[in-house]
Amino acid sequence: MKRRIVMSMLAGATLLASTLLGAGPAPAAEPTDVPAEFGTDWHDPITAAPPVSKPVGKSCQVTVAEAQFRDFTPFRGTYAPPDGCGERWSKVVLRMDGKVKGRQYDRLGHLSIGGVEVFRTSTPEPSPDGIAWSVEKDVTRYSDTFRRTQDVEMLIGNVVDATYTGVIDVKVTLTFHTGRTGAGPGGSAATPDRVLTLHDDTLTTPRNSERIVAEVYATGSGGGCEEFWYLSAPDPAPYSCKADGGPYREVQIKVDGQLAGIAAPFPHVWTGGWSNPFLWYVTPGPRAFDVKPIEYDLTPFAGLLNDGRPHRVEVSVLGVPEGQSGWSAPVNVLVWQDAKKAHVTGSLTEHRADGFTNSTTYTPGSEHRVDTEGGHRLTVSGYVDTSHGRVTTTVRRSLANDSAHRWTDGENLDALDATWRDDQSVTVDGRGPARTTETRRTYTMDGSITIGAGDRLRTVLTLGDRAVVVTTRDGRRTGWSWLDDTVDGDASWTLNVPRDQRHAVGTTSERYRSYASSGCYDRSLTSVQGVLTVDRRGC
Numbered sequence: 213m214k215r216r217i218v219m220s221m222l223a224g225a226t227l228l229a230s231t232l233l234g235a236g237p238a239p240a241a242e243p244t245d246v247p248a249e250f251g252t253d254w255h256d257p258i259t260a261a262p263p264v265s266k267p268v269g270k271s272c273q274v275t276v277a278e279a280q281f282r283d284f285t286p287f288r289g290t291y292a293p294p295d296g297c298g299e300r301w302s303k304v305v306l307r308m309d310g311k312v313k314g315r316q317y318d319r320l321g322h323l324s325i326g327g328v329e330v331f332r333t334s335t336p337e338p339s340p341d342g343i344a345w346s347v348e349k350d351v352t353r354y355s356d357t358f359r360r361t362q363d364v365e366m367l368i369g370n371v372v373d374a375t376y377t378g379v380i381d382v383k384v385t386l387t388f389h390t391g392r393t394g395a396g397p398g399g400s401a402a403t404p405d406r407v408l409t410l411h412d413d414t415l416t417t418p419r420n421s422e423r424i425v426a427e428v429y430a431t432g433s434g435g436g437c438e439e440f441w442y443l444s445a446p447d448p449a450p451y452s453c454k455a456d457g458g459p460y461r462e463v464q465i466k467v468d469g470q471l472a473g474i475a476a477p478f479p480h481v482w483t484g485g486w487s488n489p490f491l492w493y494v495t496p497g498p499r500a501f502d503v504k505p506i507e508y509d510l511t512p513f514a515g516l517l518n519d520g521r522p523h524r525v526e527v528s529v530l531g532v533p534e535g536q537s538g539w540s541a542p543v544n545v546l547v548w549q550d551a552k553k554a555h556v557t558g559s560l561t562e563h564r565a566d567g568f569t570n571s572t573t574y575t576p577g578s579e580h581r582v583d584t585e586g587g588h589r590l591t592v593s594g595y596v597d598t599s600h601g602r603v604t605t606t607v608r609r610s611l612a613n614d615s616a617h618r619w620t621d622g623e624n625l626d627a628l629d630a631t632w633r634d635d636q637s638v639t640v641d642g643r644g645p646a647r648t649t650e651t652r653r654t655y656t657m658d659g660s661i662t663i664g665a666g667d668r669l670r671t672v673l674t675l676g677d678r679a680v681v682v683t684t685r686d687g688r689r690t691g692w693s694w695l696d697d698t699v700d701g702d703a704s705w706t707l708n709v710p711r712d713q714r715h716a717v718g719t720t721s722e723r724y725r726s727y728a729s730s731g732c733y734d735r736s737l738t739s740v741q742g743v744l745t746v747d748r749r750g751c
Contacts, residue, residue: 253341254742260724260735272297286367313342316378318483321368332503404546414522423548427505438538458572460586462530473508476634488671490718491701494739498677511605512594515558558596603642627660645686670704693728
């Protein structure tokens with residue numbers, strides 16, 4: 213992609229099942245309501261993802277932050293627990309309401325409470341007339357943090373001047389729903405007893421920890437090449453973003469220098485991405501407003517971590533050129549404790565990393581081409597001796613990435629077809645029948661940018677975020693879920709002219725489907741020239 217093209221310029225500092233809110237199905241526009249091209253206003257941003265479900269009953273609300281972001285000055289405040297709703301909640305829901313008008317790039321932001329990053333998001337690009345949007349997120353897993361008075365920091369790094377006039381105005385609240393939490397070790401939905409952060413890249417866990425999960429909010433951003441890491445090319449390929457190893461990236465976590473987890477980064481496309489903000493004005497790409505953390509089950513290392521000493525925990529992104537910035541990867545650590553034992557001992561019994569490949573081949577021609585095949589496998593296993601007996605946890609993870617990148621001289625054609633696979637199984641054996649949870653994640657990106665006669669730029673792009681989860685006990689299936697979030701877009705505009713002469717047109721569609729043993733959800737959206745023309749629900 214040419215550096216002279218308007219790209220997703222995420223500037224500044226960086227922000228678990230969060231969703232952009234829609235107030236129910238919106239009325240579909242009649243064909244006569246759709247303008248011939250984009251005007252100065254369009255539909256407020258909306259996604260097809262389901263809203264966060266909320267329990268019936270008493271709730272309490274706390275305002276966490278109210279701020280207008282004009283620069284890189286963070287909002288700082290103080291959080292206090294809610295009055296009248298106790299210290300145990302069935303659900304805690306974060307909501308951010310935002311508005312912005314004028315002209316502005318997409319921006320990346322974060323919110324931390326007590327040093328724990330609880331929310332990361334990117335912002336939509338505004339219309340001259342202004343837009344408003346809302347995001348909700350289930351943050352129940354951070355309940356331990358919310359039980360005490362804490363410092364709050366929020367930042368959406370922004371630049372406001374005579375050209376970029378959009379001030380980002382946000383309000384963030386937490387709503388606490390009363391009831392009994394799902395405390396204790398075991399299922400992934402259970403609320404952890406402690407939420408920890410790293411101090412100088414070290415972690416000290418309670419000595420009675422029996423389950424440990426690290427979460428990493430990994431994003432490539434900042435407006436540089438690592439925002440588009442999946443397009444980087446090795447020498448001698450004549451491409452504007454270079455990396456010796458090509459586009460393969462892998463987010464690794466290490467404990468005391470030993471590889472403890474691997475993961476494929478999600479290929480985020482922010483709301484100015486692929487040189488075409490007109491794709492994303494109404495419907496963003498998957499996870500653009502919902503930056504989900506990567507999770508690593510570190511329970512096999514619990515016996516080592518429970519010795520009462522600080523241990524070094526480091527996160528790195530494999531494949532980033534040496535000395536190049538552009539990635540942010542803050543870490544939270546979720547801990548479940550054994551209430552009946554002061555010290556849980558254990559040992560790491562198996563550690564095997566193999567199958568690492570990263571093959572990148574450059575083929576010159578009238579169309580330059582880089583083909584990449586990469587992957588890695590890691591198995592770790594360990595046990596803890598708890599008050600309810602010995603429990604062994606085995607984590608197996610396998611990554612694979614295949615991509616074909618094509619471009620012409622001058623990058624007037626720039627195309628990518630890529631797939632990332634991240635498969636994981638976690639087996640817990642020792643408390644009744646062995647339980648295995650298998651998760652298969654697939655991310656896809658298939659698109660092209662072309663610049664034709666009259667400096668007319670066109671982007672055609674399909675993004676996919678898919679996951680299948682199956683839970684078994686002693687080999688018998690006890691639960692399952694399937695998710696497919698697909699966004700398709702086709703938009704074009706004229707480069708190097710004033711805004712009112714761009715003659716921009718675009719159609720973007722999203723279909724979000726999730727099916728599980730407990731039910732199903734299906735919603736489709738389509739917008740044309742900024743007008744919502746389809747809002748349809750299935751199931």
